[in-house]
Amino acid sequence: MANEFFQKLKNYFGNQFSELRPHELVVKSSLESLSDHLKFLKNDCQFVLLLDICGVDNKERDFSKRFEVNYHFLNLEKHLRIRVKVFLDETERLPSVVSLWKGAEWFERELWDMFGVSFEDGPRERLLNHHEFQGHPLRKDFDIENRQKLSTPVNLAPESYKKLKGPPPESYWLNIGPSHPITKGSLRIMVELEGEKIKDALLEVGYLHRGFEKLCEGLKYNQIIPHTDRLNYCSAALNNIGWCKAIEDLMDLEIPERAKALRMVFGELSRVVDHFISIGSMAEDLGAPTGLWFFLEQREKICRLFEKYCGARVSLSLTRIGGMSQDLPIGWANECLNVVKSLKKSLEDVSKMFSQLPWWMDKTRVCAITAKDALAWGFTGPCLRACGINYDLRKVNPYYFYDDVEFEIPLGSNGDVYDRYLVRSEEIKQSLKIVTQVLDYLPPGPHIVEDERIALPEKSLVHKRGEAFNQHNDLIKYGVRPPVGEIYSATEGANGELGFYVQSIGEETPYRVKVRPPCFPIFQAYPEVVKGSSLSDAYATLTSMNIIPGELDR
Amino acid sequence: MILKRELYQRHGYIKGLFIILFIHLRRIFHYFLGSYGPLHRFFNEKKVEVNEKYRGMLALTVKESGELQCNSCNLCQTYCPADCIHIVPGKKTETPEAFEIEILRCVFCGLCEEACPIDAIRHTPEMPRTGHAEQDWLVGIKELAYRKSLNGGKGLLSKVHLKTKRPLEKNFKNISPEA
Numbered sequence: 001m002a003n004e005f006f007q008k009l010k011n012y013f014g015n016q017f018s019e020l021r022p023h024e025l026v027v028k029s030s031l032e033s034l035s036d037h038l039k040f041l042k043n044d045c046q047f048v049l050l051l052d053i054c055g056v057d058n059k060e061r062d063f064s065k066r067f068e069v070n071y072h073f074l075n076l077e078k079h080l081r082i083r084v085k086v087f088l089d090e091t092e093r094l095p096s097v098v099s100l101w102k103g104a105e106w107f108e109r110e111l112w113d114m115f116g117v118s119f120e121d122g123p124r125e126r127l128l129n130h131h132e133f134q135g136h137p138l139r140k141d142f143d144i145e146n147r148q149k150l151s152t153p154v155n156l157a158p159e160s161y162k163k164l165k166g167p168p169p170e171s172y173w174l175n176i177g178p179s180h181p182i183t184k185g186s187l188r189i190m191v192e193l194e195g196e197k198i199k200d201a202l203l204e205v206g207y208l209h210r211g212f213e214k215l216c217e218g219l220k221y222n223q224i225i226p227h228t229d230r231l232n233y234c235s236a237a238l239n240n241i242g243w244c245k246a247i248e249d250l251m252d253l254e255i256p257e258r259a260k261a262l263r264m265v266f267g268e269l270s271r272v273v274d275h276f277i278s279i280g281s282m283a284e285d286l287g288a289p290t291g292l293w294f295f296l297e298q299r300e301k302i303c304r305l306f307e308k309y310c311g312a313r314v315s316l317s318l319t320r321i322g323g324m325s326q327d328l329p330i331g332w333a334n335e336c337l338n339v340v341k342s343l344k345k346s347l348e349d350v351s352k353m354f355s356q357l358p359w360w361m362d363k364t365r366v367c368a369i370t371a372k373d374a375l376a377w378g379f380t381g382p383c384l385r386a387c388g389i390n391y392d393l394r395k396v397n398p399y400y401f402y403d404d405v406e407f408e409i410p411l412g413s414n415g416d417v418y419d420r421y422l423v424r425s426e427e428i429k430q431s432l433k434i435v436t437q438v439l440d441y442l443p444p445g446p447h448i449v450e451d452e453r454i455a456l457p458e459k460s461l462v463h464k465r466g467e468a469f470n471q472h473n474d475l476i477k478y479g480v481r482p483p484v485g486e487i488y489s490a491t492e493g494a495n496g497e498l499g500f501y502v503q504s505i506g507e508e509t510p511y512r513v514k515v516r517p518p519c520f521p522i523f524q525a526y527p528e529v530v531k532g533s534s535l536s537d538a539y540a541t542l543t544s545m546n547i548i549p550g551e552l553d554r
Numbered sequence: 555m556i557l558k559r560e561l562y563q564r565h566g567y568i569k570g571l572f573i574i575l576f577i578h579l580r581r582i583f584h585y586f587l588g589s590y591g592p593l594h595r596f597f598n599e600k601k602v603e604v605n606e607k608y609r610g611m612l613a614l615t616v617k618e619s620g621e622l623q624c625n626s627c628n629l630c631q632t633y634c635p636a637d638c639i640h641i642v643p644g645k646k647t648e649t650p651e652a653f654e655i656e657i658l659r660c661v662f663c664g665l666c667e668e669a670c671p672i673d674a675i676r677h678t679p680e681m682p683r684t685g686h687a688e689q690d691w692l693v694g695i696k697e698l699a700y701r702k703s704l705n706g707g708k709g710l711l712s713k714v715h716l717k718t719k720r721p722l723e724k725n726f727k728n729i730s731p732e733a
Contacts (some may be wrong), residue, residue, distance in 0.1 A: 219635060225663075226661050309609060309675065310664075311664060312662065314704065315662070315663070317664065349581075353574060355563055358566065411556050419557075422561060426557060476632060476633050
């Protein structure tokens with residue numbers, strides 16, 4: 001079956017097609033044939049989900065053309081990822097793919113913003129940077145030290161809405177944000193209201209843009225881990241795991257069994273925390289603030305566990321390349337099992353408080369999105385599963401020990417706010433189930449690989465200033481060095497597929513890092529989802545999608 | 555797993571009201587019974603315990619003689635992801651002349667602690683301090699090693715006892731792997 005499919009791809013692309021790793025295919029395309037190739041991939045090969053569009057500036061390398069654009073697509077049925085590579089010069093223009101995948105719009109705007117790649121069908125607006133900003137920051141020759149003065153806010157709505165004189169207009173524009181109690185960071189929404197109904201919505205993102213990708217180009221691989229904490233700050237451990245897994249896959253490194261099990265435990269606990277905050281803040285915004293306090297009380301128990309393990313409560317940085325930062329303290333596993341037990345007990349109360357109550361259902365059975373639309377926009381994670389599509393990376397491509405544990409993937413049917421809530425609350429229970437199973441059979445052994453080129457040697461050996469001291473010194477000064485290559489590695493984050501695209505040229509710092517945040521395509525669909533509903537439904541939608549600007553803007 | 559059909563069925567308004575009332579009354583009852591921990595925890599009468607592992611304000615450790623343990627090897631400065639440590643090595647001795655940390659830049663990740671081969675820098679469970687102006691956030695040796703909360707101004711004793719007094723570089727070259 002798979003061979004037939006590969007043969008089909010080989011027949012069409014010829015020797016431009018290659019299989020880099022299992023589940024990761026590469027096609028080298030040219031500018032002229034790009035749109036034909038993409039049409040073939042979408043219509044004949046069912047690569048229906050656009051994951052990412054990522055640019056690379058090759059100025060520091062000897063390539064004939066300056067820019068490289070990588071499209072990443074996903075085939076949900078066969079679980080195959082394909083990367084389509086195109087090379088182009090500064091003067092050349094890229095064909096737009098918005099007609100094929102709706103969700104490509106923001107990715108293309110980001111590409112123009114960061115690299116200055118222009119498109120055939122006219123200019124694009126900036127997305128993450130300010131509209132007065134000069135230059136394209138991810139180009140290699142961009143001067144970071146040159147500070148620019150940016151003052152005027154962007155005018156989202158048409159000028160006419162500001163008029164005070166004359167007859168009252170039929171519709172008016174309302175500004176939500178950049179800082180508003182319903183957002184978990186800073187983002188801005190402009191809605192056009194007609195009475196209580198929303199006619200249109202416009203979005204502005206980039207308020208929390210910190211240049212994560214540019215920052216990574218100057219940091220060593222291990223130093224990037226604390227920065228990944230700040231992507232999705234509700235579930236830091238999942239970001240740490242995603243980053244470390246990408247680098248380990250690039251190096252073909254097998255981490256010890258204990259490290260795998262520990263990563264699963266902390267990843268699932270982090271997912272639980274993220275869903276707690278998501279559901280809790282949803283309850284608060286819908287007028288049930290007690291719900292938030294219920295969930296924060298439960299979250300506190302898990303935060304204490306994190307504190308006991310690594311010394312931080314939110315920004316954990318608990319993984320290292322090749323394993324975990326430290327072993328479990330004595331008695332931690334028992335304590336964790338007790339916490340899981342008490343969480344299960346109190347979650348029953350909470351689900352009784354929300355699930356079937358008429359007030360909650362009145363407020364949340366709104367703003368549905370169909371599965372077809374969700375795929376076109378590029379939804380992943382709980383928002384996609386709420387529409388009824390059974391796609392979870394932990395089941396489809398089981399990394400670590402997800403193959404050996406028993407758990408189920410909750411699926412909704414309508415794709416509305418209520419379904420997103422149900423899927424999340426059911427996922428909490430499944431995650432807790434995974435934690436207990438893993439802790440019951442926690443494998444013994446080292447928590448990090450015993451390889452002097454990757455992991456720091458034990459501290460007690462370093463003190464004696466022997467060979468171990470040499471290794472310690474070298475590793476800290478020169479860092480981990482993955483081989484030359486590129487990888488797109490994805491893990492199941494709390495909000496969906498968290499992907500890291502890394503290009504290494506064999507040096508201590510990565511050449512290019514691109515994060516595929518799960519929020520980014522989801523938030524893009526927001527105007528379409530809320531159109532026609534009331535303002536309070538728009539609030540419910542925003543919180544149920546769990547948009548986290550730290551991850552959205554990077 | 556498709557979610558259960560019964561989850562989509564709704565209760566009546568009156569039944570719902572009684573469910574919520576019941577849950578809340580039961581919780582209030584349990585609070586006074588002490589099922590969720592001692593009562594004074596909820597009225598802030600006792601200080602919240604911070605784990606000793608907590609990655610809070612940084613501290614420099616000292617030798618038994620009272621001078622700094624640090625020998626300006628610059629490993630923590632190289633490894634710091636936020637670029638917040640600045641070390642000026644001493645001219646005659648290996649003890650640093652100045653050791654400054656910009657607390658505002660620091661992300662409290664614990665990498666400096668991991669990088670230090672001789673346990674000279676450590677996170678303490680103290681909370682990072684507050685300040686009025688920018689100079690309050692640039693912390694020097696006096697504050698890092700000899701502040702009052704660390705053994706009453708004497709400083710924390712390092713776990714590693716160094717015998718040699720020679721500079722690091724020389725020592726590093728002379729030693730063969732077998733030694």
